[in-house]
Amino acid sequence: MENSLLAKFVAIVGQNNIITDPAQQQPYLADWRGRYQGKAMAVVKPQTTTQVVQLVNLCNVNNITIIPQGGNTSLSGAATPLNQSTLSQVIINLSMMNKILSINKEDNSINVEAGCTLAKVIDYAEANGRYFPLNIAAKDSCQIGGNIATNAGGIHVIKYGMIRDMVLGLEVVLPNGEIFNSLNNLRKNNSYLDLKQLFIGSEGTLGIITRAILKLYPKPVGVITGLISVKTIFQAIDILNRLYAHFSVCAFEIIGKTMQSIYNTHFAANKFPLNDNWLILFELETNNENNTLNILSEVLNDVSVVICDSMVSRQNLWHIRENLPLAEKIHGIAIKHDISLPISQIELFIKQNEKSIKDYYPDAQIIIFGHLGDGNLHYNVQLATNEQTIEQEVYINKLVYTDALSLGGSVSAEHGIGQLKTSWYKLAIDPVGYNLAKQIKQLLDPKNIFNPKKIFSEIIQ
Numbered sequence: 396m397e398n399s400l401l402a403k404f405v406a407i408v409g410q411n412n413i414i415t416d417p418a419q420q421q422p423y424l425a426d427w428r429g430r431y432q433g434k435a436m437a438v439v440k441p442q443t444t445t446q447v448v449q450l451v452n453l454c455n456v457n458n459i460t461i462i463p464q465g466g467n468t469s470l471s472g473a474a475t476p477l478n479q480s481t482l483s484q485v486i487i488n489l490s491m492m493n494k495i496l497s498i499n500k501e502d503n504s505i506n507v508e509a510g511c512t513l514a515k516v517i518d519y520a521e522a523n524g525r526y527f528p529l530n531i532a533a534k535d536s537c538q539i540g541g542n543i544a545t546n547a548g549g550i551h552v553i554k555y556g557m558i559r560d561m562v563l564g565l566e567v568v569l570p571n572g573e574i575f576n577s578l579n580n581l582r583k584n585n586s587y588l589d590l591k592q593l594f595i596g597s598e599g600t601l602g603i604i605t606r607a608i609l610k611l612y613p614k615p616v617g618v619i620t621g622l623i624s625v626k627t628i629f630q631a632i633d634i635l636n637r638l639y640a641h642f643s644v645c646a647f648e649i650i651g652k653t654m655q656s657i658y659n660t661h662f663a664a665n666k667f668p669l670n671d672n673w674l675i676l677f678e679l680e681t682n683n684e685n686n687t688l689n690i691l692s693e694v695l696n697d698v699s700v701v702i703c704d705s706m707v708s709r710q711n712l713w714h715i716r717e718n719l720p721l722a723e724k725i726h727g728i729a730i731k732h733d734i735s736l737p738i739s740q741i742e743l744f745i746k747q748n749e750k751s752i753k754d755y756y757p758d759a760q761i762i763i764f765g766h767l768g769d770g771n772l773h774y775n776v777q778l779a780t781n782e783q784t785i786e787q788e789v790y791i792n793k794l795v796y797t798d799a800l801s802l803g804g805s806v807s808a809e810h811g812i813g814q815l816k817t818s819w820y821k822l823a824i825d826p827v828g829y830n831l832a833k834q835i836k837q838l839l840d841p842k843n844i845f846n847p848k849k850i851f852s853e854i855i856q
């Protein structure tokens with residue numbers, strides 16, 4: 396049975412585009428954080444939408460579940476197959492569908508296959524005098540299809556929004572093998588429901604995204620990057636609003652004191668140039684650098700500030716920011732939370748939750764960094780030993796998520812639900828919304844062959 400099925404997969408994609416050897420499959424079977432390990436009959440790499448349709452039909456007839464996979468950089472185990480019989484699962488990896496199909500400079504749009512890496516799209520836009528603003532540290536590996544399926548965020552959300560705001564049209568192979576086509580580059584299109592939105596953030600549960608038309612933007616003429624130090628989050632929010640009044644703010648990242656000291660310990664050769672309770676890495680897009688610098692010095696006259704004076708110093712500051720997760724990883728295991736809150740509630744959340752955690756775990760280290768401008772905190776907790784951290788995860792999650800939800804927050808700002816947060820998804824969203832989401836999943840994928848046991852904590856029939 397297995398051999399005859401494999402022969403059918405080979406007949407669709409060719410012998411060179413299928414991996415069955417467990418050792419070669421390994422990079423596709425484990426998630427980026429090394430938390431989940433799955434099994435698969437094969438990793439299959441289609442090169443065309445027609446091949447994707449054929450693969451989906453074959454899986455449908457044979458009741459084989461499909462794990463759509465892009466760059467496999469998910470931080471919630473969303474792209475990792477389950478740890479069950481190899482016979483029942485196939486990874487459809489989009490990396491061979493990696494062509495930029497066209498760019499339209501008049502309409503400011505780009506038409507790409509879903510397997511293009513994010514970096515390829517950014518670079519292509521740049522080479523053509525345009526700008527694609529999605530920017531995340533995984534850009535060299537993650538793919539546009541994965542970015543859309545997770546509704547990726549990153550550092551520029553305060554100005555450009557999540558990728559949802561950058562998608563004009565999509566092509567998606569549905570679980571029944573039909574092709575949904577909304578490939579247009581219209582800015583306005585009020586023709587009843589905007590169905591492409593269903594697939595943005597669907598985490599591989601409703602079909603396979605094969606193509607996308609994305610918005611492009613004018614390249615910023617100039618950029619000013621700087622670091623400031625503040626005592627409180629309220630002070631940071633006040634500065635953000637002062638900056639908004641004068642400038643086009645495109646990044647406003649926060650780094651807490653514990654994160655600063657962990658980073659400085661592990662990257663001693665390139666320490667933060669300032670230190671305080673909170674550091675803010677900000678970036679402004681500007682047309683007139685001299686004028687901006689003059690106004691900026693007035694706006695920031697009451698805080699310590701370092702302004703980057705060259706491309707090298709700018710890259711250096713962003714390099715520090717990108718290395719924070721690595722520094723944290725070197726420091727030991729932490730329980731990670733990607734939460735968002737109304738920005739006005741962040742100071743209160745941090746005070747309240749620090750008390751909730753320290754009441755039970757006086758030695759806990761709370762490591763905070765993230766995208767303050769859009770209310771997204773990477774809020775990670777480390778206990779005295781790695782063993783204790785692993786053992787107490789469920790309790791720590793409860794303390795963090797309960798406080799975040801009570802203040803109007805979300806348990807997943809940008810990393811998605813995957814298999815990491817299934818139980819919290821059900822608790823966190825409105826029950827009517829949960830049932831609606833389940834019904835949509837059942838309608839589109841009645842056999843539940845697309846990425847099962849992700850998102851929903853209960854069995855979907």
Ligand SMILES: Cc1cc2nc3c(=O)[nH]c(=O)nc-3n(C[C@H](O)[C@H](O)[C@H](O)COP(=O)(O)OP(=O)(O)OC[C@H]3O[C@@H](n4cnc5c(N)ncnc54)[C@H](O)[C@@H]3O)c2cc1C
Binds near residue numbers: 530538540599605810
């Ligand atoms: C160092 C690092 C930094 C990160 N920073 C950020 C950040 O700042 N902001 C942020 O939002 N995320 C961030 N992430 C998380 C991750 O990079 C994003 O979620 C990214 O969008 C995933 O893209 P991918 O191609 O790797 O998708 P994968 O990990 O392969 O898949 C993710 C989900 O999308 C589905 N999927 C993938 N491709 C398709 C497709 N073509 N059709 C349908 N479903 C598909 C999968 O089934 C899975 O559910 C970071 C990750 C790392 C490792």
